[in-house]
Amino acid sequence: GQQVMQIPQYQHVQEGEDFTTYCNSSTTLSNIQWYKQRPGGHPVFLIQLVKSGEVKKQKRLTFQFGEAKKNSSLHITATQTTDVGTYFCAGGGSQGNLIFGKGTKLSVKP
Amino acid sequence: DTAVSQTPKYLVTQMGNDKSIKCEQNLGHDTMYWYKQDSKKFLKIMFSYNNKELIINETVPNRFSPKSPDKAHLNLHINSLELGDSAVYFCASSQDQKTQYFGPGTRLLVL
Numbered sequence: 001g002q003q004v005m006q007i008p009q010y011q012h013v014q015e016g017e018d019f020t021t022y023c024n025s026s027t028t029l030s031n032i033q034w035y036k037q038r039p040g041g042h043p044v045f046l047i048q049l050v051k052s053g054e055v056k057k058q059k060r061l062t063f064q065f066g067e068a069k070k071n072s073s074l075h076i077t078a079t080q081t082t083d084v085g086t087y088f089c090a091g092g093g094s095q096g097n098l099i100f101g102k103g104t105k106l107s108v109k110p
Numbered sequence: 111d112t113a114v115s116q117t118p119k120y121l122v123t124q125m126g127n128d129k130s131i132k133c134e135q136n137l138g139h140d141t142m143y144w145y146k147q148d149s150k151k152f153l154k155i156m157f158s159y160n161n162k163e164l165i166i167n168e169t170v171p172n173r174f175s176p177k178s179p180d181k182a183h184l185n186l187h188i189n190s191l192e193l194g195d196s197a198v199y200f201c202a203s204s205q206d207q208k209t210q211y212f213g214p215g216t217r218l219l220v221l
């Protein structure tokens with residue numbers, strides 16, 4: 001079946017450093033969504049990208065959707081301790097379902 | 111008002127028992143889901159219901175059975191609980207299979 005691969009699985013950064021997580025699919029995705037799960041919490045929707053090559057920004061977060069609609073990235077500039085959590089990408093599948101990546105767990109050292 | 115709610119928040123039970131987890135959404139969404147999140151934080155979809163019809167049923171044991179009395183509720187019943195069932199179970203809902211809104215999760219521990 002369709003899969004969405006996400007790397008890295010873990011990332012430890014010093015506060016103020018940048019962070020990037022990547023998602024890759026073997027098949028074309030109808031859209032890509034990003035979610036954030038704080039420790040002990042539940043996944044919360046961040047953003048959705050639909051168009052090929054789309055780039056969206058939310059303050060220090062930059063989201064990109066690849067030209068072929070098979071990959072995506074989330075980049076955080078100058079991480080803060082509030083960025084701690086697990087970031088999931090989720091790709092829109094051919095059956096209208098959402099396929100979650102395994103997530104990237106970000107820890108930020110103050 | 112909580113958009114997606116689950117009960118109970120915590121569930122500790124013995125192996126072999128049968129238990130249910132309830133989920134309700136007040137968003138008017140047409141699709142509801144159940145996910146299992148293991149200790150490595152992997153989110154695995156178990157079921158989804160669209161207008162009371164099962165539209166995704168991943169390879170989960172038949173000890174797990176979703177029950178949807180109406181569009182706003184999707185409950186999860188688990189028979190003969192096993193140690194490996196220990197995990198966090200999330201309910202979620204969406205409209206037209208778009209953005210998913212997750213409940214707070216039910217932390218299940220099987221002893």
